[in-house]
Amino acid sequence: MAALSIRDLDDSVREKLRLRAARHGRSMEAEIRLILTKAATEDEHPGTDLFSALTHRFAQLGGVELEPPARTTPPRAADFGEQ
Structure with missing residues (x-):
């Protein structure tokens, strides 16, 4: 397997990755992988x-059934004439 080195990673990003890994019960390396x-x-x-x-x-919450509203006016053709 390949190995990677990441340079110039902001310290705050490293800390966020460390906390995220801890929340998921993984090492930082496993989390980043x-x-x-x-x-x-x-x-x-x-x-x-x-x-x-x-x-x-x-x-996921039980679903929702929505009926589309009935059209009250017939569709009209698009007018591409110059104004």
């Missing part, structure tokens, strides 16, 4: 739009 692995393997374009994200979030 996990962070880098997730960042390198996640899909660059997950395709989750706002609606999908909200649907997923509310599904």
